[in-house]
Amino acid sequence: MSEDWGAGITYNYVLEVDARVNKRILISTNKLNGEQFKYTLLMDAINNVLNLEDDVGNSITMNSSSGTVEMKNTGGATITLSGNTVTINGNLVVTGTVTAPTFDGNLNGRATYADSIG
Numbered sequence: 001m002s003e004d005w006g007a008g009i010t011y012n013y014v015l016e017v018d019a020r021v022n023k024r025i026l027i028s029t030n031k032l033n034g035e036q037f038k039y040t041l042l043m044d045a046i047n048n049v050l051n052l053e054d055d056v057g058n059s060i061t062m063n064s065s066s067g068t069v070e071m072k073n074t075g076g077a078t079i080t081l082s083g084n085t086v087t088i089n090g091n092l093v094v095t096g097t098v099t100a101p102t103f104d105g106n107l108n109g110r111a112t113y114a115d116s117i118g
Helices: none
Strands: 014-018 024-028 039-044 049-054 059-063 068-072 078-082 085-089
Antiparallel strands (some): 014 024, 024 039, 039 049, 049 059, 059 068, 068 078, 078 085
């Protein structure tokens, strides 16, 4: 949501339901009452996108047309689901218990599969 929607509006929170022109639902908070972060939720039926973001750079976007889901955080890490592909950009840390370790993917030299897992 790169648009600066609501610039200059002094409402505390915004709920926009537009079924005719923009075909979207927008819910937005702001920080006028001392809130630490602003949150925006956009359901855009024209562009087939659902987006949740805060004002510091965290976001989750689902694009129904392209079949993708993407999560981003302020540190620059991203997880993208597209078709049957999962792309993780950032430092990968996996913890937990593996009862029957199997691996069918390709690490492309970016990570190692530790012998101690399992």
